[in-house]
Amino acid sequence: MNNDQPILHVKEISKRFPGVVALDRVSLELGQSEILAVIGENGAGKSTLMKILAGNQLPDDGEILVDGVPQTIDSVQAARANGIALIHQELNLCQNLDVGANIFLGREPTRGGMIDRQRIRVQSETILQQVGLDLSPDELVGHLTIGQQQMVEIAKAISTEARIVIMDEPTSSLSQREANKLFDIIRQLKSRGVSVIYISHRLGEVELIADRVEVLRDGRNAGQLPRHEINHQAMVERMVGREIDSYYSRTDCARDDAAIEVRRLRTFANPHHEVSFRVQAGEIVGIAGLVGAGRTELLMTLFGITPATEGSIVIGGQQAEIPDSQTAMQLGIGLVPEDRKQQGVLLPMSVRENTSLSTLSTLAQLGFVDRGREYELATEMTRRLGTRTPHIEQPVKFLSGGNQQKVVIAKWLAREPAILLMDEPTRGVDVGARQEIYKLMDDLSRAGVAILFVSSDMEEVLGMSDRIIVMHEGTISGELASEQFSEEAVMTLATGGQLDQPTHSAGGGQP
Numbered sequence: 001m002n003n004d005q006p007i008l009h010v011k012e013i014s015k016r017f018p019g020v021v022a023l024d025r026v027s028l029e030l031g032q033s034e035i036l037a038v039i040g041e042n043g044a045g046k047s048t049l050m051k052i053l054a055g056n057q058l059p060d061d062g063e064i065l066v067d068g069v070p071q072t073i074d075s076v077q078a079a080r081a082n083g084i085a086l087i088h089q090e091l092n093l094c095q096n097l098d099v100g101a102n103i104f105l106g107r108e109p110t111r112g113g114m115i116d117r118q119r120i121r122v123q124s125e126t127i128l129q130q131v132g133l134d135l136s137p138d139e140l141v142g143h144l145t146i147g148q149q150q151m152v153e154i155a156k157a158i159s160t161e162a163r164i165v166i167m168d169e170p171t172s173s174l175s176q177r178e179a180n181k182l183f184d185i186i187r188q189l190k191s192r193g194v195s196v197i198y199i200s201h202r203l204g205e206v207e208l209i210a211d212r213v214e215v216l217r218d219g220r221n222a223g224q225l226p227r228h229e230i231n232h233q234a235m236v237e238r239m240v241g242r243e244i245d246s247y248y249s250r251t252d253c254a255r256d257d258a259a260i261e262v263r264r265l266r267t268f269a270n271p272h273h274e275v276s277f278r279v280q281a282g283e284i285v286g287i288a289g290l291v292g293a294g295r296t297e298l299l300m301t302l303f304g305i306t307p308a309t310e311g312s313i314v315i316g317g318q319q320a321e322i323p324d325s326q327t328a329m330q331l332g333i334g335l336v337p338e339d340r341k342q343q344g345v346l347l348p349m350s351v352r353e354n355t356s357l358s359t360l361s362t363l364a365q366l367g368f369v370d371r372g373r374e375y376e377l378a379t380e381m382t383r384r385l386g387t388r389t390p391h392i393e394q395p396v397k398f399l400s401g402g403n404q405q406k407v408v409i410a411k412w413l414a415r416e417p418a419i420l421l422m423d424e425p426t427r428g429v430d431v432g433a434r435q436e437i438y439k440l441m442d443d444l445s446r447a448g449v450a451i452l453f454v455s456s457d458m459e460e461v462l463g464m465s466d467r468i469i470v471m472h473e474g475t476i477s478g479e480l481a482s483e484q485f486s487e488e489a490v491m492t493l494a495t496g497g498q499l500d501q502p503t504h505s506a507g508g509g510q511p
Contacts, residue, residue, distance in 0.1 A: 005068055007032050007195050008053075008084075008164055013062030015048055017398050019390035022048040024219045025062070030164065035186060035196045037210035037230075039203070040239055041430040043388050043400040044216040046199050050166045053197075054086035055079035076106075083163030087153045087170055093141045100124035100137030103156045127155045132181040146338050146424075147173040147291030147456070154182065158189075165189060166197045169401075171205060172427045173338070175290045176458050176491065183209055201402075201430045202457065203232050215239055236431060248438055248463035251446060253282035258314070259419050259450030260333075262302070265311035269297035270474025274311060277469055277476065279419070284441060284451045286465035288458075289494045294474040295454040296338055299421045302452075303335040304328040316418070329358065331419075334412035338423035338454070340401075344408035347397035351389050352378040354396050354407050358415045381410035386436055401428040409437070413444075420444065422453035426460060438464055458487050472496045 008030040015023040023045045030036050038046050051057045053064065055076045064071050066082045073079050079086070093102050100120045101108075109116045109123075124137035133151045141149060150173045157165050167186075171179040186196055186209060200206055206213060213225040215238040223238045261278040275298065279285050287295045300306050302313065304322040313320050315331050322328050325335070337343035345354050355378040356363055363370050363377070378392045387406040389399055396404055405428065412420060425441070426434045441451055441464060455461050461468055468480040470493035478493040492499055 006030055006065075007067060009065040009068070010049070010053070011063040011065065013049065013052060013059045013064070015045075015052065015057065015059050019394060020398060021219055023052075023059070026216065026219070026221055028214050028221070030195050030197060032195060033190050033193050035190055035198055035209055035211045037198045037200065037206040037213045038216065039200070039206060039213060039235060040216035040222070041402075041432050043218070043403060044239075044430075045219040046216055047168055047401065049216075050086055050168050050197065050199065053079065053084055053164075053166060055084075056086070080160060080162070084166065085157040085160045085162035085164070086166040086168065087157045088168055091146070091149050091153060093149055093152060093156075095142035096140070098138050098140055099128070099135055099144075099152055102141050102152060103127060103137075103159050105156075107160075123159070124155075127159050130158060131155045131185060132178070145173075145291050145296065147175070147178065150174060151178065154185070158185070162194065164195050164197065166199075168199045169201065169428050170198075171200065171202065171456075173291070173424065173456060175456050175494070176487075177495075178291060179205070201426075201428065201434065203235050203431060204459070206235065207231060239431060250284070250438075250442055250464055250466075252466060253442075253445040253448075254280040254466055255282045255448065257281050257317070259283075259316065260302070260452070261314040263312045263314070265298075265301065265313065266309045267294065267297050267301045267474070268306045268309055270294045271309050273474035275471075275476050276311075277479070279450045279452050281418075281448045281450050282445045283466050284445050284453070284464055286461040286468045287452065287454045287471060288461045288468055288490045289471035289477075291456070292473075293471040293494065295471050296423055297474075298471070299335060299423050299452070299454060302328070303333060303421060305335075329415070332417050333419045333421065334358070334415060334417035336405075336408050336412060336420070336422040336425055338427065340404055340408050340427075345396045345404055345411075348395055350393045350395055351382060351387065351399070351407055352392040355381050355392075355410045355414060358411050377414055378410075381414055384413070385410050385440065386433070402430055402433045405429055406433070406437075409440070413440075417449065419450045419452070422451060424455055425453055426455075426457070434460075458490065461490065462487070470494050 006029040010028045012025040012027055013023055014025055040046050052059050055073045055078050058074055064073055071082055103124050104120050109119045121137045128135055131151050131154050189196060207230050210230055211227050213230055215222040225234055258278045259281040263276050264274045266274050289295050301308050304324045304327055307323050320331055356374045363373050382392055385406040388403050396407055426437055462485050469476055470478050470490055472494055480489055489499055
């Protein structure tokens, strides 16, 4: 602690939801100018605690002290009055408003009784420069990528000049370069006397940035680590109570036959650039690149959400037209989307109902869903993925982000796809659950499933890929075979550079 008097003191906070005790007498302290990392597996209670501190939820028991004085934080306004700002894991932006309006939402400067839009524009430009986001304040948020929206959230929090900034998985959709920029911003905040609570499943980030670590497990305090004791093994042991021996699980399972072949494809998002590649059956191919490189847009085109403007797609050796997602599903393609909250699950519906969404046609008899078969399917998928839920009738909105992600994956596994597209498959997923997803990806490849996945996590791309496709400004800047893998090689191609050695592919390449 930097001062004897903590700027924030949480004392035995508890919070219960239907069927779940999210927090059980959790306590923590935050010092002036301290970067405190709060870590734990999905369902440990991290996000719930932060929402309580930010005024989004009320605790059932416990006390919150700011500068030693008990405070009732029953609204976002109350949190702001106490100098607390939260950068949400699940984006909390108004899609129909521009960037500047989102940054100053609820505290717009006025002139003559009217909103001073010029002042918003000028101040927003300054803040956007601070976070390294080259955007106009007049750009609609709904037109931005998830990564860009994440940076707008960070800009919004910084603009409040808060004394305590809570960052919940802030790098989940950022490239490594953008993450490094964020770390610089955090250090600047610390130098100005701001305290930061940093939540991340990326333990390398925690080791790099944290002054101290607070570990939660199953809604309870599970220990602390001072700066000199922060390392991967110590954090994992306190989080899961066991050592994880082999983090990435990968076996070369690529077969000779191409599951999907893309020829001179042009997407709606990047109509002036074409891409060509193939993925073999049983192969796992990672797509790397900076935010805005066109990775997500490519997957959406392959799944028929935004049909291609030109080029061809060959599935299992046969030319295929994919005008919509229903056709993609019939061709054996599944998509785990980047934004699970908006595109992956129906939050009010149960685990059972979400799991069966992609297979309703096969579960129906005489126009009615066979509830018995649906129950068996959801039970099996929940067991197979290790989804933490009290029961399969639990509404998905009450699950942690990582367990929601498992429900999304279960939905597609139930359909037994031949080709699985995965966009940021472990975004917001803890270290233990990540390993389970990696093992699942490996198991699927062993069964002959072709996996094409997008990830902003460099270690993940290098650890799980048989081959890496790197994109830059809507086109493929290079492909890397396993013997060429390195962070430097990926970043060189992602930024439009060229490697000294020509890139080539293992089992694919430019057709």
